[in-house]
Amino acid sequence: MTGITTTLKELHRGERDLEHDLLAAAERHRADHEFHHVATDVARWSREHTRRLAEAGRAYGLDLGGPADNPTPGALAALREKAAEALGRRPEAGLLLLHDLRELHLAATRNSLHWEMLAQAAQAARDERLLELASVCHPRTLRQIRWTNTMLKELSPQLLLTVR
């Protein structure tokens, strides 16, 4: 196992987890509509990254598996949605949102660092395919980071000052 395969594996897990975490947070914060919708949109990027990493992994003898199955909106999900809407009326929901944004930001940052490492290694190894993969995917990871940062910046003043 080389450093590249280790990185591929870690990044694959990181993107898969990020998709899951984005979708879970989207569901938790249904009452924060913009967060809910955009989190769902950018989760799609991580899903795509997971799929492409799995493909790329084959060339390195890795069997990484595709993205996780999409959670089906079953009875439990409907219940969680209702709970999210009820909780959305309470100021504490705002603090939970800030917490989730922070965690998502850190997870995306971790992925970004892995993409950076992978791109550097790909250049050194003159691995065009891997470099192409990183240059397509990494910008989207950076957009996930900027988005969580913007949301935190905009929401923090109101949510931190008014919750007592």
Added chain:
Amino acid sequence: MAETPDRVQDPWGARTPYAPGTPWPARTDLHLAPGVTEDQVERWVPAASVLHSNGDAMDIAVRQGRIVGVRGRAGDRVNRGRLGPKDLYGWQANASQDRLTRPMIREDGRLRECDWDTAMGRIVDRSRQLLDESGPGAFGFYTTGQLLLEEYYTLAVLARAGIGTHHLDGNTRLCTATAAEALKETFGCDGQPGSYEDIDHADTIALFGHNMAETQTVLWARVLDRLAGPNPPRLLCVDPRVTPVARRAEVHLAPRPGTNVALLNALLHEVIRGGRIDRDYIERNTVGFEELAAAVESCTPRWAAAICDVPAAAIERAGELLGGAERLLSTVLQGVYQSHQATAAAVQVNNLHLIRGMLGRPGCGLLQMNGQPSAENTRECGADGDLPGFRNWQNDTHVEELARLWNVPPERIPHYAPPTHAMQIFRYAEQGSIRMLWISGTNPAVSLPELARIRSVLAQERLFVVVQDLFLTETAQLADVVLPAAAWGEKTGVLTNADRTVHLIEKAVEPPGEARPDLDIFLDYAARMDFRDQDDGPLIRWHDPKSAFEAWQKCSAGRPCDYTGITYERLREGGIQWPCTPDRPEGTPRLYTDGIAYAHPDTCESYGKDMVTGAGVEPVEYRSLNPDGKAVLKAAEYLPPHEDTSPEHPLLLITGRTVYHFHTRTKTGRVPELNAAAPDVWAELSPEEAARQGLSDGDLIEVRTPRGAVRARLRTTAMRDGTVFLPFHYGYWDTPAGHRPADDGAGRAANEATITDWDPVSKQPLFKTCAARVTLIARRESTPRSQSTTPAGSRT
């Protein structure tokens, strides 16, 4: 002069054909109260329309202290004397018997009349208490696109520097936020590039999601006059409905709602593939072309056809039309602004003009339109989610300019984040962190999405709601304090339309009872709150419209929306387009005649946002991307809509306007001619879709989404299959329940059903992308219902 023929029957009036490059002929429209003749009119008072965004100039006829009619101003550049149905008849609403004439306060759960001291005292007491307990973040102000410039500027100063909150926005969020944002993204700054006169010169006119025939009847009359004259322009219409515009178009594309970005990317693909681009213009005036070309390279008509459900050949024909134009005028409105990926789509229309080099010359115009009469003033005065004078909240120098102007320390003006947009203001109120909401001149209990939610937010005990309006609207019925405001014709101030034309509206008559101009109400509040500057002088030093206008002129100086060359006296002669300075007293017909003027990092209003996430671009990043201040060609990838059809909700719901009403019918519903023309809500389906659903014309149906339902009579009209249309104007003030649906649940307001979702870039709510189903409630009565025979609107 002859009385104008019935404009309900013919909203656009008689043709006055003209040739390209020649002036649009005048045609003066007039309507007076029955029995009144022109020579009996005692005074004619200059005004402009407040019932749409076109800014049509008129004189108000006054006799014995009452408004008795209106007459179009033949000399004015905007309408050359013409008036649409809402203006010819709408003035009658001023004299309605149910105008608010005294303030009201809520006591023991009921609103009762009181005097001004009591009402204002209650607001001031609550304000002081909240400032002590929670600080400025507990205040939200939600205004409109229907007040006057002097009022917006005063409100912006009292909210931003008096209270010190950045929770101030207008209902312009619902109508024009995407226009402003798209201009900021591309040109670095708000400001309409084109001019209505571009219609006189264009050889091709493309209308993107803009049913101009119903939203701006006089502008459409101008297009009809070109179509009736020699060398008429060719029209492209993008609209899921077969509107009057679509009927006159050479190419009509009716895309699936929510897919505008895919369609526009394919049109850009075609223009670039055909080499119909102006490389020299691109090189001199833009950054980002390579990225844009790469992003649309795979967006073939075939690819878009599958997403938009439009034939690939039709997209190719549209691309040919746009690519072949030598003088292209594009207009964009709610079909883009209120749909999925609103800003991303609107920006692609900007991109089309930039890569074709079609900007800043006669006929080469771009009009990102408005929905409301003074939406432009809300934007420039910073009464929406922007700082006054198109200043950049991320640029400390801009904030310092405002601080100097207002003589306050810069930190008193919140600028640690963008000013809060309306949907987030309601979210904070829902969550309980905003505890006082002051609503002026708008009716969110009918006009915001998902009304059951909005009503429950407004009805909260912990939220103190102030409503300032002409009538006891649905929203006012939920208020804690109601303030009676003076209407158009009862106060003085200026109003700026969608092509930057500034008009003066003067007071013609006294307001009824104790009703007061919105400006006076804001000034009274500022005085009672005793807002001070840093030298302990009064924060707001003006006292009437003229002195407020002069204060605004100073704020506008040197910015794109420069008013320093405009005076009330000059405006009495006719409209003037800003920027207008003492050096350029004639004003400015077109922006960007000589390159991109306001995108420099030191000048620009915004550094831009991510087209998908809305994440902000940092100043240093913008500086390195666009150091010379060129236009930014921003590419956008297509994303599937957030809510799509399902077996349970197989249709897509879109909402929109009728030519006879404005906003929530607060005025137009009280005008006999307009009310009779469209008295109640209806729903539209294509005849094929109706047959598929087992429904016929005239059936009472229910349109239901996961949020709620609307009951309406069905009209079958030519439009996309799979799509249902509801007009958004109807509410409850003229029903027994007053502010909500009767107890059976289904309502009359389209927004019972719409989704709470907004464009992450412009924050404009999406009224045109949600899934719905229709069911039969009752068959049409066997006796034939009296059908109006109006040609406009949606009848087939």
